Amino acid sequence: VMTQSPLSLSVTPGQPASISCKSSRSLLYTDGKTYVHWYLHKAGQPPQLLIHELSNRFSGVPDRFSGSGSGTDFTLQISRVEAEDVGVYYCAQSIQLYTFGQGTKLEIK
Amino acid sequence: EVQLVESGGGLVQPGGSLRLSCEGSGFIFSTNWMTWVRQAPGKGLEWVANIKQDASQLYYVESVQGRFTISRDNAKNSLYLQMNSLRAEDTAVYYCARVRLGSDVFDVWGHGTMVTVSS
Numbered sequence: 167v168m169t170q171s172p173l174s175l176s177v178t179p180g181q182p183a184s185i186s187c188k189s190s191r192s193l194l195y196t197d198g199k200t201y202v203h204w205y206l207h208k209a210g211q212p213p214q215l216l217i218h219e220l221s222n223r224f225s226g227v228p229d230r231f232s233g234s235g236s237g238t239d240f241t242l243q244i245s246r247v248e249a250e251d252v253g254v255y256y257c258a259q260s261i262q263l264y265t266f267g268q269g270t271k272l273e274i275k
Numbered sequence: 276e277v278q279l280v281e282s283g284g285g286l287v288q289p290g291g292s293l294r295l296s297c298e299g300s301g302f303i304f305s306t307n308w309m310t311w312v313r314q315a316p317g318k319g320l321e322w323v324a325n326i327k328q329d330a331s332q333l334y335y336v337e338s339v340q341g342r343f344t345i346s347r348d349n350a351k352n353s354l355y356l357q358m359n360s361l362r363a364e365d366t367a368v369y370y371c372a373r374v375r376l377g378s379d380v381f382d383v384w385g386h387g388t389m390v391t392v393s394s
Contacts, residue, residue, distance in 0.1 A: 203380050205320070212370055212384035213312075213320060224382065256320055260379035263334055264310075264322035 168257055168267035178275045183244040185270045187257035192237045201261040204233055204242045207269070208253035216255075217242065249274055277301035277383050279371050284388030291361050291392070297354040297371030297385055305349035308374035310381060311356050313367035313390075321367075324356065325374070339365075361392045 167190040177183045193202045204217040215224045217233035220240065230245040244251060252274055257267040283295040295311070311323040324345040325334045333345055344357040354371050368389050372381035 201379060205381075207320065212372075212386055213381070214384070215375075215380050215382050218375070218378055218380040224380075254319070258322075263336070264325070264379070266320040266322065269319040
């Protein structure tokens, strides 16, 4: 089970934002990789990959997005929120099949 | 341009069947695992099923096990989801996605096809 918090947040442009994701089991695998990923789902668009294996930004993702954490506790941070960042953010685990968190809705103040 | 296009969604009665298709282009379809993910109205994303490049490994979320079948035809660059014994709770937008090479993540997504199960 992947549990996200908060479920929604409202951020002023230029301010940072942080989303927490907790897993019911360790996502650290024997190969040394941590199998937690982050996606953004904007309205009217398909979901898009942001971060893979804990902290690796996907191609084209701005460096204001970063992933961190270890074991069962993870965080997605946006250093300076922009208007285009609105949408629902999901963490996901792939160590055992695939599970998404409930989602965190980001709005702009 | 790498692209995935789903089709086959629609309205179906409870207990009925539907077959979704997803055609890939712009990449060598046979080299990637593929997956289906769905989003029920007002709900979050839910992974549904995965299929290996040669279809030798198939995985399903427990709620669809025994009712849904994922398959592929690499000669046609196509992914399928056969859905039987449909229930109201299967109502969702169904997305196909490509599994990134060497990883477990979904790096290319289609725009989705809507499935509504209702009498």
